[in-house]
Structures are given as C-alpha cells and as structure tokens.
Amino acid sequence: xxxxxxxxxxxxxxxxxxxxxxxxxxxxxxxxxxxxxxxxxxxxxxxxxxxxxxxxxxxxxxxxxxxxxxxxxxxxxxxxxxxxxxxxxxxxxxxxxxxxxxxxxxxxxxxxxxxxxxxxxxxxxxxxxxxxxxxxxxxxxxxxxxxxxxxxxxxxxxxxxxxxxxxxxxxxxxxxxxxxxxxxxxxxxxxxxxxxxxxxxxxxxxxxxxxxxxxxxxxxxxxxxxxxxxxxxxxxxxxxxxxxxxxxxxxxxxxxxxxxxxxx
Amino acid sequence: xxxxxxxxxxxxxxxxxxxxxxxxxxxxxxxxxxxxxxxxxxxxxxxxxxxxxxxxxxxxxxxxxxxxxxxxxxxxxxxxxxxxxxxxxxxxxxxxxxxxxxxxxxxxxxxxxxxxxxxxxxxxxxxxxxxxxxxxxxxxxxxxxxxxxxxxxxxxxxxxxxxxxxxxxxxxxxxxxxxxxxxxxxxxxxxxxxxxxxxxxxxxxxxxxxxxxxxxxxxxxxxxxxxxxxxxxxxxxxxxxxxxxxxxxxxxxxxxxxxxxxxxxxxxxxxxxxxxxxxxxxxxxxxxxxxxxxxxxxxxxxxxxxxxxxxxxxxxxxxxxxxxxxxxxxxxxxxxxxxxxxxxxxxxxxxxxxxx
Numbered sequence: 001x002x003x004x005x006x007x008x009x010x011x012x013x014x015x016x017x018x019x020x021x022x023x024x025x026x027x028x029x030x031x032x033x034x035x036x037x038x039x040x041x042x043x044x045x046x047x048x049x050x051x052x053x054x055x056x057x058x059x060x061x062x063x064x065x066x067x068x069x070x071x072x073x074x075x076x077x078x079x080x081x082x083x084x085x086x087x088x089x090x091x092x093x094x095x096x097x098x099x100x101x102x103x104x105x106x107x108x109x110x111x112x113x114x115x116x117x118x119x120x121x122x123x124x125x126x127x128x129x130x131x132x133x134x135x136x137x138x139x140x141x142x143x144x145x146x147x148x149x150x151x152x153x154x155x156x157x158x159x160x161x162x163x164x165x166x167x168x169x170x171x172x173x174x175x176x177x178x179x180x181x182x183x184x185x186x187x188x189x190x191x192x193x194x195x196x197x198x199x200x201x202x203x204x205x206x207x208x209x210x211x212x213x214x215x216x217x218x219x220x221x222x223x224x225x226x227x228x229x230x231x232x233x234x235x236x237x238x239x240x241x242x243x244x245x246x247x248x249x250x251x252x253x254x255x256x257x258x259x260x261x262x263x264x
Numbered sequence: 265x266x267x268x269x270x271x272x273x274x275x276x277x278x279x280x281x282x283x284x285x286x287x288x289x290x291x292x293x294x295x296x297x298x299x300x301x302x303x304x305x306x307x308x309x310x311x312x313x314x315x316x317x318x319x320x321x322x323x324x325x326x327x328x329x330x331x332x333x334x335x336x337x338x339x340x341x342x343x344x345x346x347x348x349x350x351x352x353x354x355x356x357x358x359x360x361x362x363x364x365x366x367x368x369x370x371x372x373x374x375x376x377x378x379x380x381x382x383x384x385x386x387x388x389x390x391x392x393x394x395x396x397x398x399x400x401x402x403x404x405x406x407x408x409x410x411x412x413x414x415x416x417x418x419x420x421x422x423x424x425x426x427x428x429x430x431x432x433x434x435x436x437x438x439x440x441x442x443x444x445x446x447x448x449x450x451x452x453x454x455x456x457x458x459x460x461x462x463x464x465x466x467x468x469x470x471x472x473x474x475x476x477x478x479x480x481x482x483x484x485x486x487x488x489x490x491x492x493x494x495x496x497x498x499x500x501x502x503x504x505x506x507x508x509x510x511x512x513x514x515x516x517x518x519x520x521x522x523x524x525x526x527x528x529x530x531x532x533x534x535x536x537x538x539x540x541x542x543x544x545x546x547x548x549x550x551x552x553x554x555x556x557x558x559x560x561x562x563x564x565x566x567x568x569x570x571x572x573x574x575x576x577x578x579x580x581x582x583x584x585x586x587x588x589x590x591x592x593x594x595x596x597x598x599x600x601x602x603x604x605x606x607x608x609x610x611x612x613x614x615x616x617x618x619x620x
Contacts, residue, residue: 050509050510052506052509052510071514072509072512072513072514072515073512073514075510075512076510076511076512077512079510080510080511081506081507081510083506083507086503086504086507088350088502088503088504089346089350089351089352089502090347090352090502090552090557091556091557092499092502092557092558093556095266096499096557096558097503099266100496100499100500100503100511101511103496103497103500103511103512103513104511104512106496110269110492110493110495110496110560111267111268111269111272111560112266112267117266152511156511
C-alpha cells in the first residue's frame with residue numbers, strides 16, 4: 001500500500017533551489033534512509049512531509065490526503081517526529097515529556113485519562129525507559145534521552161515516524177540500540193519509518209529503501225544495494241573511499257588525503 | 265506522576281487558603297492600630313465617624329486587594345512569557361509593557377492641564393466611569409497595550425515563530441521608549457516629576473473608586489483562567505515550535521492567545537501600581553522549583569504565590585518607615601533576592617539548565 005506520495009515536489013529558499021520535481025512513493029511498513037550531503041535537502045524533505053513547510057510546486061499526500069490540507073492536530077495523528085539531541089529549557093520528567101504526545105488526541109481536555117496513561121506506559125516499556133520515568137530529561141545521557149523522544153513518538157500512535165539524525169551524537173553502542181529499536185517498531189508495530197542519517201553503513205544494514213539526495217537537485221531512490229555504490233557516493237559527496245562487503249551487505253569507508261590507506 | 269483534576273484543585277485551594285491567611289494577617293498591620301472590634305462597630309454616626317472603620321474599609325482592605333491582584337497578574341504573566349519565549353530570564357516587562365505604560369502615564373501627567381488632553385479625556389470619560397480607573401491609569405494601560413502590539417508586529421516580520429525576533433524587538437522598543445521617558449522627565453516640572461518617579465519605582469496607589477478593584481480583579485482572574493486552559497500547550501511549546509507543531513499544537517494561535525492574555529493582565533497590573541520589578545521574574549522560578557514545570561499547576565500556583573508575596577511586600581513597605589510609605593518595588597527586590605537565593609540553594613537538585 002502506498003502510504004506517502006510525493007508528486008513533482010519542488011522547494012527552494014530565496015533563489016536557491018533545493019528539491020526539484022521530486023516524485024516518489026513510500027510503501028506502508030517500510031524503513032527508509034534519507035542520505036545526502038549537507039544542504040542537499042534532507043531536512044527540507046522531512047519538513048515537507050511533516051507539513052512544516054509547503055511545497056512551492058507539486059503535492060505531498062499521506063493516505064491519499066494532501067498534507068497541506070490537514071490541520072495541525074490531524075497531521076499529528078499521522079506523523080510523529082524525532083529531532084536531533086535536544087534538552088528543553090524547563091525540567092520536565094520523562095513521563096511528562098512522553099505524555100505530551102497525547103496532546104493531539106486530548107486537545108480539548110486539560111487532563112490525561114487512563115487510555116493516555118496506558119499508551120505512555122506502553123511506549124516507555126517498548127523503549128526501555130520505564131525505569132527512569134520520573135527523572136528530568138536533563139539528567140539523562142544522550143542515548144537515554146533519544147530513546148525518550150522515540151517513546152514520545154510511539155505514544156503519539158502515528159503510522160509514520162520521521163527521525164532527523166537521531167543518532168548523530170551517540171556512541172556506537174547507543175547508535176545500534178536506536179537502530180535495533182526502530183527496526184523492532186517497523187516489524188512489530190507496523191510503523192513506516194523515514195530517517196535522515198549520515199551513516200551510510202547503518203542505513204545499508206537496517207533500511208529497505210534509500211533516498212539519496214545530491215546537491216544539484218538530483219535524487220536517486222531504490223534499495224540500498226542498488227543506490228549506494230561507491231561510484232555514486234564518491235561523486236555525490238565528493239570523497240573517495242573503499243567499498244567492500246561483509247557477508248551480504250556492502251560497506252563504505254571514506255578515505256582522505258592523509259588517511260593511512262589513502263586512495264590511489 | 266500525573267496531574268489529576270483533584271490534585272490541581274486541592275493544591276490550588278490549599279495555596280488559596282494560605283493567601284487568604286496572609287491577607288487577613290497583613291490587613292491589621294500598619295502605622296495606625298486598627299482592631300476587629302473597632303471595625304465591627306460600623307462607620308459611626310453623623311458627627312462622630314469611626315476613624316478605624318474608615319481606615320480599614322477605604323485604605324487597608326482595597327490596598328491589600330490591589331496588591332494581591334497585581335502580584336497574581338505579574339507572576340502569572342512571568343510564567344507565560346518564560347514559556348513562550350523559552351527563556352528563563354524573561355519577565356512580564358521584557359516585551360515593552362513597562363516602557364509603554366511608563367510613556368503613557370508620563371504623557372498623562374505632563375499634558376493633563378492642556379486643552380487638547382482635556383477634550384480627549386472628555387470623550388473617553390465613560391471608560392473611567394465604567395472601570396473606576398483614573399485617566400493616568402487608562403493612559404498607562406493604553407500605552408502598554410499599544411507597545412506590546414508594536415513589538416508583536418515587529419517580531420512577526422522577522423519570522424512567524426522565531427522568538428529571538430520578538431525578544432530583540434522588545435529590547436529595542438523598550439530602550440527607545442525609555443529614552444523618550446528620560447526626555448520627557450527632563451523637561452517636566454518638579455511637581456510633576458515626583459508623582460512620575462514614584463510611579464516608575466512601583467507604587468501602590470489607593471483606589472479612589474472601589475469599582476476599580478472589582479474591575480481589575482475580574483480582568484486579571486479571567487486572563488489567568490484563559491492561560492490555565494492553555495497550560496498543556498504551554499508545556500509543549502517549551503520544547504520549541506517545531507516539536508510543538510508536530511505534536512499537534514497550533515503554534516501560531518496558541519502563542520498569540522498566550523501573548524495577548526499575558527500582555528493584558530500585565531498592562532492592568534502596571535497601570536494600577538507602576539513598575540514593580542522582580543515579582544514576575546522570581547515568583548515563577550520559585551514556584552517552579554517547588555512544584556515542577558507543569559504549567560497547569562504552575563499558572564494557578566504562581567498567581568497565588570505572587571499575590572501573597574506582593575501583599576507581604578506592600579505591608580512591609582507601609583510600616584518600615586511609617587508613617588511614610590516606601591515604594592513597594594524597593595521591597596520586592598530587597599526581600600525577593602535573598603528569598604530566591606535560599607530556594608535556589610535548597611532545591612538546586614531540581615534545576616536543569618537546558619539548551620534551547
């Protein structure tokens with residue numbers, strides 16, 4: 001089933017075009033990686049999908065409904081968003097933070113009900129954050145905090161989950177934990193996940209589809225095996241590197257002028 | 265730990281009882297001894313008025329009520345501005361209310377004798393009659409609201425949801441209007457100067473008309489209730505407008521509503537009492553340290569705590585150099601500063617210094 005459809009979408013800031021005639025469709029229950037150099041429009045793509053910005057041309061549809069035609073609460077029941085590492089100004093507890101996900105479903109009520117509490121508890125359990133539910137966000141480690149934000153997205157109970165570089169500040173163990181958690185969400189809860197990342201190798205290992213954005217409005221879309229070949233990565237990112245294969249999947253190590261295994 | 269309606273109501277009632285206790289205690293303190301027995305004797309006869317009764321009914325009681333109204337408004341507005349600007353340094357005056365009200369009141373003082381002013385005041389006399397406010401208060405209110413509107417419009421130009429633009433606009437407008445105030449003060453005559461300076465320092469004025477207490481109290485209560493209904497949205501807005509939007513908060517509308525209500529109650533407070541600093545900055549932080557950052561609890565409790573704090577501060581201002589009266593703004597800073605430091609040390613483990 002096609003859940004998300006981009007139809008000839010163009011967007012740019014001032015005189016700088018970023019995305020041009022982007023057309024693609026996302027099947028329900030798939031795991032996408034959005035990859036590309038800085039400024040190639042990865043975050044813009046997410047913002048267009050979440051309805052934060054409107055396309056200058058073309059349309060973005062979710063469930064055959066134009067995203068720009070929905071109101072904020074309707075969108076919040078379709079799409080949830082996890083951003084990069086972030087600490088709010090005031091010291092909300094983990095539980096309070098995750099409870100905010102229920103806003104779109106309770107916006108006329110001032111207080112949460114039993115169903116809200118149950119959804120929050122389930123989300124905390126699924127992300128392994130229940131043990132520190134009463135602690136303030138600022139007292140957690142980066143990995144714990146990011147799991148809390150994923151819990152919040154889960155408690156929002158949306159079919160689509162967007163993540164903007166959720167692992168960029170995390171160490172290797174926590175990066176893998178987040179990707180495992182997301183894969184679990186996809187397979188067990190049927191979520192459709194779109195994730196912006198700079199980590200090509202993790203994308204290859206975990207994702208079903210890749211959207212590779214170039215800096216000159218070009219884009220490539222398909223299974224990671226096909227899209228992420230070394231020639232294309234080298235030309236789009238302007239780096240050289242080494243591509244190999246572990247067992248099934250490819251990997252890519254970028255190499256620079258002073259690398260010990262420098263190219264050439 | 266979730267916030268239930270029972271918990272909210274219980275804590276508000278508890279805090280409200282404490283506030284009433286504070287007000288009931290402070291009303292008997294002053295340069296003149298007044299006892300309950302004296303007051304209960306009634307206003308007295310034609311030839312022998314009961315002075316105690318008159319002091320109590322016409323000075324103490326309205327003054328205490330005004331202090332409570334102003335304190336509640338300032339503390340509550342402080343909470344809201346800190347939330348929508350996502351800035352713990354924000355206070356109710358940060359977006360131009362203070363300088364706007366100051367300018368309005370100074371214009372009222374300087375031009376009150378002129379023909380044009382008299383003619384305009386004549387046209388709007390019904391407002392003064394309906395609200396019980398003096399023309400100085402009305403001018404301060406109008407100045408405050410106009411300035412906040414100006415800041416909002418300038419802030420909007422820099423981006424729909426960027427609070428930095430709003431903050432900068434507030435700072436610049438405040439600075440510009442402060443310069444205008446200085447200019448007007450420097451050409452004012454000595455007699456006019458004194459009443460303006462008192463106003464700028466924060467000074468409870470005695471209401472000439474009891475209607476004013478009812479009117480301003482009603483407006484402030486209504487504003488606080490509106491803000492309480494936005495409690496959930498304000499919690500989410502603390503995470504930034506992007507997060508808020510993706511969680512389903514209509515950011516533009518919520519910000520505008522919260523901003524308008526907070527600006528309205530601040531303007532009412534400022535026009536009643538001049539510039540009383542510190543309440544709107546300190547009380548929200550103090551209450552947040554004790555009860556946590558949930559705005560559904562923070563808004564009513566800050567309002568009540570602000571009211572109690574200003575009632576106490578005003579009582580101190582009345583007695584410390586009695587029979588003369590200190591500007592209450594002096595007391596709020598002198599008392600509020602150390603009090604806040606104690607809280608800060610006591611609850612330091614609850615604090616989290618986040619990034620924006």
